[in-house]
Each structure stands twice: as C-alpha cells, then as structure tokens.
Amino acid sequence: MATVQVENVRKIYTRDTQTIVVLDGISLEVPDGEFVALMGPSGSGKTTLLNLIAGIDRVTSGMIRVGDTTVTGLSDAALAQWRSRHVGFVFQFYNLIPVLTAVENVELPLLLTRLTKRQRRERALTALRIVGLADRAKHYPRQLSGGQEQRVAIARAIVTDPSVLVADEPTGDLDAASAEDILTLLDTLNRDFRKTIVMVTHDPRAAARAHVERHLDKGVLAASVERHVPASRDAHEVPA
Amino acid sequence: MKFLPYVLQHLRRSWIRTASTVAGMALCVFLICVLQTVLAAIESSIAGASPSRLVTRHAVSLTFNMPLAYKARIQAIDGVDRVAISNWFMGVYRDMKDFFPNFAVESEDYFAMYPEIRVPPDQMQAYLQDMQGALIGPDIARKHGFRIGDQFQMESVIPPYRVRGPMTFVVRGIYGAAPGREGSVNMTTMYFHYRYLYETIQGAEGVGDYAGAGTFNLQLRDPDLATAVMRAVDTNFENSDVQTKTETEGAFLSGFISLVGNLAGLLGAVGLAVAFTILLVTANTMSMAVRERRTEIAVLKTLGFSGGRVLALVMIEAAALGVLAGALGVLLAQALVGGLADLPFMGLLLGNFPALRVSPPVAGFTFTVAVVLSLGAGFVPALTAYRGRITEMLRHA
Numbered sequence: 001m002a003t004v005q006v007e008n009v010r011k012i013y014t015r016d017t018q019t020i021v022v023l024d025g026i027s028l029e030v031p032d033g034e035f036v037a038l039m040g041p042s043g044s045g046k047t048t049l050l051n052l053i054a055g056i057d058r059v060t061s062g063m064i065r066v067g068d069t070t071v072t073g074l075s076d077a078a079l080a081q082w083r084s085r086h087v088g089f090v091f092q093f094y095n096l097i098p099v100l101t102a103v104e105n106v107e108l109p110l111l112l113t114r115l116t117k118r119q120r121r122e123r124a125l126t127a128l129r130i131v132g133l134a135d136r137a138k139h140y141p142r143q144l145s146g147g148q149e150q151r152v153a154i155a156r157a158i159v160t161d162p163s164v165l166v167a168d169e170p171t172g173d174l175d176a177a178s179a180e181d182i183l184t185l186l187d188t189l190n191r192d193f194r195k196t197i198v199m200v201t202h203d204p205r206a207a208a209r210a211h212v213e214r215h216l217d218k219g220v221l222a223a224s225v226e227r228h229v230p231a232s233r234d235a236h237e238v239p240a
Numbered sequence: 241m242k243f244l245p246y247v248l249q250h251l252r253r254s255w256i257r258t259a260s261t262v263a264g265m266a267l268c269v270f271l272i273c274v275l276q277t278v279l280a281a282i283e284s285s286i287a288g289a290s291p292s293r294l295v296t297r298h299a300v301s302l303t304f305n306m307p308l309a310y311k312a313r314i315q316a317i318d319g320v321d322r323v324a325i326s327n328w329f330m331g332v333y334r335d336m337k338d339f340f341p342n343f344a345v346e347s348e349d350y351f352a353m354y355p356e357i358r359v360p361p362d363q364m365q366a367y368l369q370d371m372q373g374a375l376i377g378p379d380i381a382r383k384h385g386f387r388i389g390d391q392f393q394m395e396s397v398i399p400p401y402r403v404r405g406p407m408t409f410v411v412r413g414i415y416g417a418a419p420g421r422e423g424s425v426n427m428t429t430m431y432f433h434y435r436y437l438y439e440t441i442q443g444a445e446g447v448g449d450y451a452g453a454g455t456f457n458l459q460l461r462d463p464d465l466a467t468a469v470m471r472a473v474d475t476n477f478e479n480s481d482v483q484t485k486t487e488t489e490g491a492f493l494s495g496f497i498s499l500v501g502n503l504a505g506l507l508g509a510v511g512l513a514v515a516f517t518i519l520l521v522t523a524n525t526m527s528m529a530v531r532e533r534r535t536e537i538a539v540l541k542t543l544g545f546s547g548g549r550v551l552a553l554v555m556i557e558a559a560a561l562g563v564l565a566g567a568l569g570v571l572l573a574q575a576l577v578g579g580l581a582d583l584p585f586m587g588l589l590l591g592n593f594p595a596l597r598v599s600p601p602v603a604g605f606t607f608t609v610a611v612v613l614s615l616g617a618g619f620v621p622a623l624t625a626y627r628g629r630i631t632e633m634l635r636h637a
C-alpha cells in the first residue's frame with residue numbers, strides 16, 4: 001500500500017523581506033499503483049511538490065503521507081532512511097555518478113542495506129536487466145547515450161524496490177525515440193511491477209502515457225483529468 | 241568498509257589532482273620528518289652528554305683560543321680530576337663536500353674522559369706512538385675506503401692552522417661505541433694529537449694566540465660539584481686578559497647549536513609552517529572536490545545517505561590523501577635522511593651528531609600529523625556536505 005496523500009500543503013520561501021508562495025494549500029491523492037503526470041507552466045511549483053513528496057524538501061505547513069508513513073513528521077535522519085527504502089527518484093539530467101560504472105551506480109543505494117557484496121551485485125544486475133542494459137553494466141556514464149543513462153538512473157531508482165517512483169521531467173533532455181523508450185519503461189514499471197509513479201513533465205505526449213494528468217498553476221492544482229485505465233492492467237501483474 | 245571503493249574511485253578518477261596533492265603533502269611530510277629527525281639527533285646527543293664533564297671555552301666566542309697555561313690552573317681546582325685540550329681543526333679532506341668533523345685532542349687524557357669511544361687496545365697503542373696518527377670513525381673509513389696505515393692530508397679552513405700548508409696523517413685506529421652507548425657516539429669524527437698541531441704551527445708568523453686551547457674538557461670527581469667547579473674556573477680567570485666560560489657538556493653542546501642559530505626553534509617554526517602548508521593544500525583539494533560534487537552529494541542524500549554518512553565519506557577521502565602522503569613522505573625521509581650529512585653545508589652542522597636515521601617514533605609522529613591535518617582540512621568541506629540541503633545543491637548545479 002503506497003497511496004500518496006498530500007493535504008493542504010503550503011510551501012513558502014522567504015528571502016529578506018520578500019515571501020514567495022510557491023504552493024498554496026495543495027491537496028492531492030495518488031492511489032496505490034497509479035501513474036500521475038504533473039503538468040504546468042515553468043515556475044508553477046511542480047518540482048517543489050515532487051521534492052516534498054519524495055521527502056527531499058520540507059513543507060511550510062500541511063501534511064504528506066506515503067503509505068503508512070507521515071513523511072512530514074520525520075526527523076532528518078529518519079527521513080533519509082525512509083527515502084532509501086520507499087522512494088525512487090529520477091532526475092531530468094540523470095545525475096549518475098561519473099566515476100562509477102553503470103552497475104556501481106545502480107548498486108549505490110544498496111550500500112545502505114545489510115546485503116552482502118554479492119547480493120548487492122546480483123540485485124543491481126537484475127535492475128539493469130529490467131531496464132534492458134545488462135550488457136552495459138561495466139560502462140561508465142560518459143560511454144552511454146542520454147537515453148541509456150536515464151535507464152541506468154531508473155535502475156538505480158528501483159533497485160531497492162521502492163513502492164513509489166517520482167520523476168522530474170525524465171524525458172526533458174531526450175530525443176523523441178529515447179523519450180519513448182523511457183516512457184515505455186515507466187509504463188512497464190507501473191503495470192508489471194505496480195510502482196506508484198508521479199511524473200512531472202512539460203511534454204503532452206509524455207503526460208498522455210499516464211493514467212491521470214494534474215495541472216499545477218500558480219501554486220494551485222486544477223481539477224484532474226482522468227484517462228481511461230487499460231482494462232488489461234491486472235492481467236499483466238507479475239507476482240512479487 | 242564498503243564505501244571505500246567509492247571514495248578511492250574518486251581519487252583515482254581525478255588522479256592528476258590527487259597525485260599533485262599527495263606529492264605536495266608528501267614533500268611537507270618529508271620535511272617535517274627530516275626536521276624531527278635532526279631535532280631528535282640534537283636532543284639525543286645532548287642527552288648523551290655526561291653530567292660529570294665540563295667544557296671551558298673563551299668567554300667571548302668559541303672561535304677564540306685560550307692560553308695553554310690555563311690548563312695547569314684549572315687542574316689545580318678542587319674537584320677537577322682531569323683536563324684535556326680539544327681544538328676544532330676544521331680540516332678539509334679533498335673537498336668541502338666530503339667534510340667530516342675533526343679535532344686535535346690531548347689524546348691520553350681525552351680518551352680517558354670519553355670511555356664511550358672505544359678503540360681496540362693495539363690500535364690505541366699504535367695511535368699514541370705515532371705523532372701523525374689519527375683515529376677515525378667507521379663511517380669515514382667506509383666512505384673513503386680508509387684502512388689502518390693509510391696516509392692522507394688535510395688542510396684547515398682556519399688561516400693560522402694552515403700556515404704550513406696541509407698536514408699529513410696516518411690512520412692508526414678506527415673507533416666504535418661502547419656497548420649501549422651507540423646513540424651518543426658520532427661515527428664520522430676524526431681525532432688526532434693536539435701536540436702535532438701545536439708543534440706544526442707554533443712560532444709561525446700570524447699564528448699568535450691560535451697556538452692555544454680551543455676548549456678545555458674537564459672531568460669531575462663528582463657530578464654534584466659541577467656548579468661549584470664552573471664558578472671556580474671562571475672566577476679564577478676573571479681578572480686575566482682572557483676570561484673563560486665554563487658549562488656542562490650538555491649546555492656546551494646546546495650552546496654550540498645556538499652558534500649556528502637558534503636551530504631547534506627555527507626547525508620547530510619551519511615544521512609548523514610546513515604543517516600549515518599541508519593543511520592548506522588538503523583543504524584546497526577537498527573543498528574543490530566537494531564544490532564540484534555538489535550535485536553528486538545531493539544525489540547521494542536523495543538516495544538516502546544521511547548527512548553524517550556523507551560527512552564521513554568526505555573525511556575518508558581526506559584521510560586517504562593523508563595516509564598516502566604520510567606513507568610516501570616518511571618513506572622518502574627514510575631513504576634520504578642518511579644522505580643529509582653528505583650535503584656541503586648540512587655536513588658541517590650535522591656531522592656532529594650520530595648517523596641520522598628516521599626513528600619509529602618520529603615516523604609515527606609525522607605520519608599521524610599528516611593524517612590528523614588532512615582530517616582537519618577535510619572537516620570544513622565535509623561539514624558543507626553534511627549541512628547542504630538537497631534542493632539547494634541540485635538547483636545550483
């Protein structure tokens with residue numbers, strides 16, 4: 001169960017005398033297993049909201065729950081630990097660590113677990129297999145294309161088997177074909193691996209792949225646009 | 241230490257920076273190590289000084305000699321068992337770069353007072369019977385291939401001692417250290433008869449007072465008498481043309497060192513400056529590393545690495561630099577410090593001390609300094625990494 005509940009969240013930045021209200025009382029619920037696209041003009045607060053859900057930023061007021069955890073109530077240390085187990089984060093610019101190979105990058109989050117070296121390596125290779133890059137395990141990021149880098153980044157995000165994936169413009173830096181691959185991959189992760197996905201995007205075609213589109217403007221959410229959920233969804237489910 | 245490969249990977253990837261930082265630090269470590277070794281040698285030679293030996297010299301400076309007649313007057317003082325003249329000859333064998341300390345001494349008395357210097361009896365006998373005889377340290381014998389019976393010439397750099405040109409010597413003995421006294425015997429010294437020097441130069445034009453005594457070495461009946469005898473000797477010559485200054489051997493050795501400048505203090509200050517350099521070099525490298533890895537640190541934190549863990553990673557990286565540089569610097573010092581006494585100027589200074597060797601405590605101390613300093617240098621950047629907020633670090637990438 002990893003329903004994401006955002007309740008009346010406000011995020012205000014204060015610099016000197018100036019206050020910027022970035023999120024003004026946002027409420028949002030993403031049911032378990034849902035795939036939501038978050039859209040809106042630049043500066044509307046999409047990244048801010050995503051960061052709050054992922055637990056890498058703090059709300060000014062309001063509450064965020066993910067599954068059974070009230071994320072907004074956790075201490076910094078508890079929050080870090082929570083992130084390592086329950087959220088996978090995908091960045092627009094992949095943010096792979098350049099000095100590490102693909103498999104080492106994917107393995108990184110597992111360093112925080114009690115797994116043995118061998119178990120870590122196996123899991124990382126499995127994650128790479130899921131994103132279709134097992135043959136690139138020993139490559140360094142600079143030896144990969146943008147689309148491949150993003151797939152490695154996705155492997156890193158899912159290697160700890162989190163229930164929620166958040167992605168901030170995951171296709172924003174890619175050509176159409178690579179973007180398509182990434183979206184297909186996210187779709188698979190949502191359908192077959194039942195990951196709840198919240199994806200920020202500017203691209204209407206990317207948003208069209210999600211089940212629900214939400215529009216954010218000037219810190220307020222517009223009514224949701226539901227898309228038809230494929231009927232075959234349960235048929236694709238794989239046993240955990 | 242499953243995070244170590246991650247840290248080392250960084251050092252390896254930016255190897256040019258790593259190498260230049262480590263080289264710079266290692267050089268500093270090397271300097272500290274050498275300075276510490278020299279200081280330790282000075283201290284041990286002072287510590288090796290006997291409390292029952294005094295040294296009387298010209299009150300104005302070591303470079304002036306005293307009248308020979310003083311010897312009898314000193315000997316007459318109560319508590320003085322034995323007196324031996326000893327003069328710095330400052331002779332040069334072949335070339336200044338081959339310099340080793342050499343003294344003209346009143347042999348019978350002198351070696352009776354210095355039992356830590358051991359000479360095989362037959363060699364001592366041969367030495368005492370040869371006016372041109374010389375006793376040399378084993379290091380000199382090794383370096384120049386001297387054997388018993390070899391003849392060689394030396395010329396002093398002090399003009400009155402060279403009025404008759406170079407002096408000829410014959411190796412009659414090679415001394416060693418008494419068991420357990422190895423640390424306090426300098427193995428690169430040469431001794432010859434004072435009488436030979438005196439008879440060679442005496443009466444020549446321009447010699448004057450130089451046919452005198454550079455120092456009188458006094459053997460006391462009882463070390464407790466040291467203060468009384470020192471005062472008695474100097475009072476005795478208070479109203480003479482040449483006043484004296486009498487000190488314990490240890491004080492005299494320290495005084496000799498201060499002749500060359502306040503060496504210990506200077507070395508300490510240099511060491512401190514060098515240590516500070518290590519701090520700056522590492523601090524610079526580490527803050528560069530952290531600054532250019534802002535995004536990476538943000539990513540690690542996003543993945544669930546706590547602030548403390550990120551701090552630790554930066555500290556480990558700094559420590560790794562310290563360990564590398566520390567080891568390299570100490571090894572370098574170990575390899576090179578022995579050659580220090582062979583350098584032209586250093587030889588003059590260091591030739592007076594037993595062979596230089598980086599001792600385990602000095603090596604350990606310097607290594608620790610390197611690691612602690614790099615940890616200190618890594619701390620501020622590590623704190624930046626620890627405190628940095630993920631969203632801020634991602635935005636300013």
Ligand SMILES: Nc1ncnc2c1ncn2[C@@H]1O[C@H](COP(=O)(O)OP(=O)(O)OP(=O)(O)O)[C@@H](O)[C@H]1O
Pocket residue numbers: 013015020022040041042043044045046047048049
């Ligand atoms: N640390 C901060 N201090 C001040 N203002 C900030 C800070 N972080 C974000 N903002 C402001 O919050 C607003 C929303 O930023 P956010 O990055 O969430 O927008 P976005 O919707 O993701 O935009 P884009 O589509 O361009 O990525 C912007 O006006 C931004 O300037």
Ligand SMILES: [Mg+2]
Pocket residue numbers: 046047048168
């Ligand atoms: Mg954004």
